[in-house]
Every structure is written in C-alpha cells, then in structure tokens.
Amino acid sequence: MALVSAKGILDAARDGHYAVPAININNLEWTKAALTTAQELNSPILLGVSEGAAKYMTGFKTVVGMVNGMMEELNITVPVALHLDHGSFEGAKEAIAAGFTSVMFDGSALPFDENLAQTKEIVKLAHAAGVSVEAEVGSIGGEEDGIVGTGELADIQECIDITATGIDFLAAGIGNIHGPYPENWAGLSFETLTDIKAATGNIPLVLHGGTGIPVEQIDKAINLGVAKINVNTELQLMFAAATRKFIEEGKDLEGKNYDPRKLLAPGYEAMKLAVKEKMEMFGSVDKA
Numbered sequence: 001m002a003l004v005s006a007k008g009i010l011d012a013a014r015d016g017h018y019a020v021p022a023i024n025i026n027n028l029e030w031t032k033a034a035l036t037t038a039q040e041l042n043s044p045i046l047l048g049v050s051e052g053a054a055k056y057m058t059g060f061k062t063v064v065g066m067v068n069g070m071m072e073e074l075n076i077t078v079p080v081a082l083h084l085d086h087g088s089f090e091g092a093k094e095a096i097a098a099g100f101t102s103v104m105f106d107g108s109a110l111p112f113d114e115n116l117a118q119t120k121e122i123v124k125l126a127h128a129a130g131v132s133v134e135a136e137v138g139s140i141g142g143e144e145d146g147i148v149g150t151g152e153l154a155d156i157q158e159c160i161d162i163t164a165t166g167i168d169f170l171a172a173g174i175g176n177i178h179g180p181y182p183e184n185w186a187g188l189s190f191e192t193l194t195d196i197k198a199a200t201g202n203i204p205l206v207l208h209g210g211t212g213i214p215v216e217q218i219d220k221a222i223n224l225g226v227a228k229i230n231v232n233t234e235l236q237l238m239f240a241a242a243t244r245k246f247i248e249e250g251k252d253l254e255g256k257n258y259d260p261r262k263l264l265a266p267g268y269e270a271m272k273l274a275v276k277e278k279m280e281m282f283g284s285v286d287k288a
C-alpha cells in the first residue's frame with residue numbers, strides 16, 4: 001500500500017479511543033523493525049523522521065525512496081504515514097516536496113504570533129499536497145536532535161488559536177519531556193490536558209516523549225483525547241543494550257558474526273519488541 005496522510009489514521013484513533021505510535025527512524029534497521037512489526041500486529045503506524053535523522057540518512061529524498069521501496073518489497077498493507085518530526089519552516093516545505101505524507105511544523109520556540117503565521121503557511125502548502133500537519137504550542141521538555149525545550153504547560157488560548165489555522169492534530173506541552181524521565185518528574189498534567197481538550201474540541205491530540213511514561217498515565221491520556229504517542233529514545237536504548245550484550249558476550253568474535261547483518265540482528269529484534277510493547281500499550285493492535 002502507498003503511504004497515506006496521517007489525518008485518517010489519527011481521526012480513527014481518536015474515535016476508537018486508542019493511540020497510534022509514531023516511531024522515530026534512523027536507518028534501514030529502524031524502518032524495517034517499525035514496518036514489519038506494524039504489519040505483524042495489524043497496527044497503523046507513523047514513521048517519525050527528525051531533520052537530524054533525515055540529514056544522517058543523506059536527505060529527505062533518500063528517506064522517501066527507502067520507505068516507499070520497503071513498503072512495496074515487504075508488502076506492507078497497514079496504513080503508514082511518513083511524518084516529519086519537529087520540522088522547521090524550510091524543513092517542512094522540503095519534506096512535503098520530497099514526498100512525506102505528514103509534517104510537524106514546530107514553531108514552539110518562536111514568539112507565538114510567528115508560530116501562528118508560519119503554521120498557517122505550512123497548512124496551506126501541505127493541504128494542497130494532501131499532506132497532514134501537526135503544530136506545537138508549549139514546548140516539550142528535554143533535548144532531541146538539538147531541539148531543546150523546557151517542558152512548559154501549553155497556554156489554552158494558544159491551543160485554540162493554533163487549532164483554528166486548520167492543522168490536523170496538535171502537540172501541546174503537558175509536562176512531557178523527550179528522553180528518559182527523571183526520578184523527580186511530576187507526571188503528566190491531566191488538568192492541562194482536560195482543559196486543552198475542552199477548548200479545542202474534536203482535534204486529535206499528540207503526546208511527545210512516549211519513552212518511560214507509566215501505563216496508567218498513558219491510558220488516562222488516551223481517554224482524554226491523545227491519539228498519537230511519539231517514541232524515540234526507547235528504541236535507541238533497547239538497540240544499544242542488545243548490541244552491547246552481544247559484544248560483551250564475545251559473540252561478535254564467533255564465526256562470521258562480524259557481518260553487519262548478524263552484528264545488528266539482536267538490536268533489530270530488541271527494537272521490534274519495543275515497537276510491539278508500545279502498540280499493545282497504546283491499543284493500536286488490530287486497528288489497521
């Protein structure tokens with residue numbers, strides 16, 4: 001199946017009271033682990049690509065070529081959207097031109113009126129190409145690929161105003177952060193999430209920082225309107241731990257295990273497990 005816009009995927013998740021995972025990809029192994037697990041579990045999925053990851057993979061066109069090729073060669077039939085994660089204004093335009101089917105324009109570090117104006121512009125360009133748009137207000141805490149946020153709670157009026165630009169889903173800070181949560185983390189602000197939902201109506205909401213949020217908080221967030229949860233660090237940690245174990249046990253020195261297809265296999269399987277766990281936790285299994 002060809003890549004699709006994320007709008008239908010998220011609308012269905014909102015209506016069905018589950019969340020779709022947006023899994024950040026870095027290379028072929030990440031992409032294959034995400035796509036094959038989605039197909040095996042009959043789950044819709046978004047492949048998230050930060051600008052840093054796109055650059056690492058040599059550019060948006062390479063990413064689009066790899067993902068389209070893999071969809072075809074692996075006979076992927078579940079709905080998949082290729083989504084720019086935390087895009088800049090120029091990055092969002094380039095991703096749309098290259099064939100991404102969904103973009104996040106992250107203007108949360110800009111003065112709000114600039115965020116609003118640039119989001120409007122991206123919505124116009126994206127929708128003309130059938131591409132869905134996510135915008136952000138109230139920065140997500142932590143650091144991801146050089147994008148640093150302090151983790152503020154979103155302002156309700158800003159949520160209302162940015163939703164009125166015609167975006168398809170909204171990422172609003174509710175105390176979530178990228179990367180592992182610190183011991184003293186206060187947890188998600190369900191008060192803020194309830195207020196955002198009441199103020200913005202039917203638009204699907206997005207939760208960033210999906211690594212390490214306890215299942216009770218995930219369930220509650222989904223009940224309050226979250227329809228997409230982004231996961232990045234979890235796969236990196238699982239890949240690194242499995243690779244470390246393989247090498248520390250000396251297995252890379254056995255036979256032809258220096259072959260990257262063998263050396264990377266434990267990390268690949270660990271990532272598949274991480275994706276499976278998230279799909280089960282978010283309720284997206286059999287929702288394709």
Ligand code: 13P
Nearest residue numbers: 179208209211230232233
């Ligand atoms: P984690 O790295 O905390 O899983 O967050 C991912 C994310 O929000 C990507 O936008």
